[in-house]
Amino acid sequence: MAALRILLVDDHRVIADSLARLLQDDPVIQIVGIAATGLVVMDIGLPGMDGVEATWTIRRQCPEVQVLMLTMFEQDAFAIDALRAGAAGYLLKTATQAELFQAIHTVCEGEGLVYPRAATAAFQRAASLRGRQQDPGALSRRELQVLQLVAAGADISSIGRQLLLSPHTVRNHLKGVYRKLGVRGRVEAAVYAVRRGLIKT
Known part of the structure; x- marks a missing residue:
């Protein structure tokens, strides 16, 4: 399988570093810079430009790049905003290592993934549009x-x-x-x- 090239974005350096170490356990994952990235794993709560706005920008400028939101926010509104912005996946930071690996592979295969408790409301709201x-x-x-x-x-x-x-x-x-x-x-x-x-x- 070809390497999955990933950019991690989080407002807490310790979280980003921990994720990088965690993802090293998957042999096909490479953590790289955005210029060569196929997937961005990003938090919503970022200083300056938030994750939703950043997703809009990334998807507009680099439509081939997928975005997976990894966040602490369970509220449906955040999932809805992320989906509207073009995020391919939405996962909570309470996810297990196996769930994170599965989410990354699912999104990189071109499939959407939404944290289940947010899914129904997000899809209902999106369906109205x-x-x-x-x-x-x-x-x-x-x-x-x-x-x-x-x-x-x-x-x-x-x-x-x-x-x-x-x-x-x-x-x-x-x-x-x-x-x-x-x-x-x-x-x-x-x-x-x-x-x-x-x-x-």
């Missing part, structure tokens, strides 16, 4: 099951365990969902599911 016209009846039963789990905040591994499918099969179903709904990723697919009432909120 955007939507799709496609008929959910075009989805197969399995695609609809996968979409419902995505909207509930499940990642690919979790979906596979719940539906007794391999990660490869889950990804194929997701590709079918994206194509049929005209969406670009998990976050947009989840917004669609909430807007159409395909999941309970």
